[in-house]
Amino acid sequence: MKQFDVVIAGGAMAGMTLALALDSLSQGKVSIAIVEPFQVDHQSHPGFDSRSIALSYGTVQILSKLNLWQDIAPIATAIKHIHVSDRLHAGMTDIDHKDLSTDALGYVVELADVGRVYHQKIAQSESISLFCPDSVSQIERTQTHNVITLNSGQQLHGKLLVAADGAVSSCCDLLGIELKQHDFEQVAVIANIRTQQAHQGRAFERFTEQGPVALLPMSDDRMSLVWCLRPESAQQVLELDDQAFLSQLQEVFGWRLGQLTQVGSRASYPLLLRYREHNTSHRFAIVGNAAQTLHPIAGQGFNLGIRDVASLAEEIAGSLEDVGAYSVLSAFKQRRQDDRINTIAMTSSLVHLFSNDYLSMRIGRNLGLALMDNIPALKTPLLQRTLGLVAR
Template sequence: MSHIDPTVPPSLQADVTLVGGGMSGAVLALALAALRRPDGTPLQIVLLEASAPEQGPHPGFDARAIALAAGSCEALARHGIWPRLAPHASPITQIHVSDRGHPGQTRLTAAEYGLPALGQVIELSAAGQALQEAIAQTANIRMLCPVQLTAVIPGEQAVDLVLASQQSISTRLLVAADGGHSFVRQALKIPVRRHDYGQSAVIATVKTAEDPAGRAFERFTRGGPLALLPMQQGLSSLVWSLPGDEAEAVMALDDQGFLDQLQQAFGWRLGRFLRTGVRHCYPLALTAADYPLGQRTVLVGNAAHLLHPIAGQGFNLGMRDLDALCAALCHALAQGEDIGGYPVLARYWQCRQGDQEATIWLTSSLARLFSNDLAPLVAGRNLALALMARLPCLKEPLARQTLGFQPPFPARKE
């Protein structure tokens, strides 16, 4: 990893500069680093990150985790990245969906679709360390960390970036992967729409008496969805969406009080909840850029769309974006096109617009539907879950979104 120091020149030239070294930025940097021009030369990539990465192994019981859909894992494998992440991942072989206090429920299993797993769960800290090691070993990625970006100046031939250190970077293509409060997005005045769900997510790593053994759970409670994802060492990653005041009350409980309330909401499918790690809480709101492009600039990851965590769509939607952007730039290089030019970015957005809009609509609709106790909605959603359990063909839309594959979708096994 490179840090800003006197050996770094006052100005740099880059083909692609990525702002934000989290999962989205790091994955895309590695994928783009493998691309070649027709003459065999690689792109010169600069990766800017504001925060120094964590050093040393993260205490697993307090780790935050994300679920990678099977389609995301397949894309990561195609880009040569998955082998670095796989040792830290836990497979999801079954997803159980239920509505607390009501009979409706359904299951998805990997065997139904002839897959070894529906997805994988990975600790963010472990993924981050693996990706940083890969970046440090990639000659055409220059990572500058920690740095602060102070200005973004778009131009016809390049975007100029100014750092707090007064160093500057001129780049043919700028990729903003700097999160939900993206500096780049704000600097370029790219508009977003926002919706406050009136909920907060409580996140923790928990231990249950029964090993989850590949089982994930999405349980809809009165306050909002509760998800448990299987992790290594028999642990589970909890994401529990609650109205803001209830989330505050849950956060104020001692560990045993928290486990008791969680037990009441989730039930006994994994036996007794025995232990919890550190709890985190953050408010839930939709932030989406309807047109995530600027001059020689594209927004990706949470900078483009920050979703409700229901159904675990956030990073998986972003991974499909990264995959498509990489494909668009690969095609542009082969055709001798300007990788930051409007025609290239417009083709990328034409490819991705439908999926982004559909996924944002789906997660927002599910969040409203399964956080509402109106009798007609309760009856309707339970009927839908019951029908999916009895008629497997009705599960395909749920499975399609859960697996996160680009077409063609894997056929269900009879």
């Protein structure tokens, strides 16, 4: 049986970031195992696939402190300006990096690129062992440690087990940690888009009666599209040919980037809020999408997960004599409580406010957007959460 301080189930963004954060903060003193079912090649790995994610300003600060950002920066595209609008109505607001005296409001990275960077860093670490392809099939907990049996038959002995294995976490299921779920009755259609005009670091979020449409700036002057639609509409646009798809998107998004000229392969996934009220148990912690999976509106989910990861890594690094002790997990749970509750509530409220066409809602949100654009005091609280500048 192989002995480790920390065993991490899940080797996508949350799990890999946690392993590298622990390695950095403990200066290699924590022995870590990562158990991951999928090889890194992006054709098959659901955590490091062709999707893009937006890293908030706060997340970049965290990654910098963990000595991870310098390797990600060359493959990241800066968001210099965010334009938020409501389709067919007057309300809109603009946020520019110069107004906040920052280099960028955030950055967009492709998961497949980050996967390659992370795997190179993991390979260079003597403290991190990768069990891949493999997965957790059984967990036995004692007072002082966990015995984790893998599908391969290998057994790992760890003082702390961390679930970073996605929204439908098998580790949480094995331990009976309850999952709560709310269906937003929307589907996200994702694709990469080319436009007539260069994006110049501009990101767009446009609210429609069916849900938000987001276009994020990427490398090579591409845009990353997340288009939230009712399930029947999503199915219809997925079946369109490229030209018809671009035409329908143009009608919804408008002409701020000129003509939409090209679309890559399309994918979709249903939008659900999934969360576990308790993010710790005996010698067990939950981070990332395993703890909470949010609607993509305002791009909060991944950034919330990174705050989970950084907080857990700091608590562990401050208590190396027993990394799975009750005191470590209790401090982690306490630290994360307010941020988790507030971010989940804000995200869900925004979906409700901006995904319907009731007259009262329409007037309220357009008035809100107009006021935010003109009264900085109203813009600041939402802006701080959007930028990830929140206490953790």
